[in-house]
Amino acid sequence: MAAPESTSRGPGPGTSATPMIEIVDLHKTFGETKVLTGINLKVPAGSTCVILGGSGSGKTVLMKHMIGLLKPDSGKVIIDGEDIVPMGARQLQQVRNKFGMVFQAAALFDSMTVFENVAFPLREHTKDPEDVIHQKVRARLDLMGLKPEVEGKFPSDLSGGMRKRVGLARATILGPKIVLYDEPTTGLDPITTDYVDEMILAAQKGLGVTSVVISHDIASAFNVADQIAFLSKGVIVENGPPDQLRESQHPAVKVFLQTWFGKN
């Protein structure tokens, strides 16, 4: 995969500034703990939004609302113009066809081989014959830099970075409009982290997808983001292009960024 030519990116050609994802006044409480307390966020189509924040700030909870895995106490989650909060299971399934999700630990089905994992969405949602499925899976694994001999391996035989790549191959094989990444670089070495960043950029540029990346990896966030939303104590305290975040005077953002920029 080629690295991007410029660090300044915007919505790609053929996309508009219409939000693909819009969160309106989202609240979520677990028991006595208020996790999200009024989130507002817009992610334009074809852009990459990084949601940055410390551990326990509610990033993953916010992402799970975007794909309907959690129901909010109040607020709206508008995906491609449709509010998914009041939807039932069957309607949600239709909306989820627009998504691909890369999980923190890849969440590959451990009873299936790499090939079967990547072929799974095709077998579920298309009527492609097996030879076509095989070609598509091979092509997608090639794109992720995975050799043919990996196809027959089980997830437990793969390294962390390889699992992430297989996870991304599975998430993007149906050509989704939106890809969600849950802490894609956590636990990876610097070289693999760069590789994952390139994967995210390549998915945006090559496939034109809208990406939402949950992370607490500042370097990676500044590498891939068009927009960074900083989440602290259940609210987004800063939201804008990476340069805007760098100049932020919000105490939580300053402290968080100092851990990286203070050292560099």
Added chain:
Amino acid sequence: MTSQTPSNPAPAREPGILTQSISNFGKGLIDGVNTLGGLMMMLADVARWSVRRPFRMANLFAQLDFVGVGSIFIVSLTGTFTGMVFALQTSEAFALFDAESLVGPTVALTLSRELAAVFSALMVTMRAGSAMCTELGTMRVTEQVDALETMAVNPVQYLLVPRVLAGLLMVPALTMLFLTTGMVGAYLIAVGTLGISPGTFISRTQQWLVPADIYEGLSKGAVFGLSVALICCYKGFNASGGAKGVGQATTEAMVSSALSIFILDFILGIIWH
């Protein structure tokens, strides 16, 4: 600095044994009602998704194979030995008043009405139920269930429906197998060791055993199979807290499944008689 030091607050009183017992009982009761409610909701979900397309026949047959075919050996073995032991014990008692000819019917009635269904369900709980719970629990804590949902595949339909249907269909079949092998075991002991004539054993069994006894065992097997599969799926599907949580869920599933078998056996016994 002030010269006065703040007085320490009085330590909280330890709750008495009675208060603690009532509290534990109440907590257990609430947990039990919650679990029962969750099980009923899951049963409704499974029923709803089992009649919706796509019908996942490959998954269903894989589970039928795992729950049913995979249990044939262990159920046959326990069935044979149960029949043998039962024949041995009852023959001693019946010998006291020269009624050894009743060994066959006694074993047949006990196995068909009660033991075949109960023991088969217990075997399935230990062999297949524990595996179901652990597999689903691991899938839950490693986000594989969430991954299914994000790929627009309903996990209830994909994971739970085949398992619950397999329990419902295969435990009655295994009950019949248990009854058959149990009667073979009883025949071998009664005829081969105790000297009861084959004609007496078979004719007296035919005389006493009626189809309703078989139906009772089959119906119990179906209810136990449904209950065991549902409990194991419920506990696994709602597991949390990593490996420890999965282990705890499996333990709870085994205990709850075994208890449910005996409680339901009693309730169904009242209904049938």
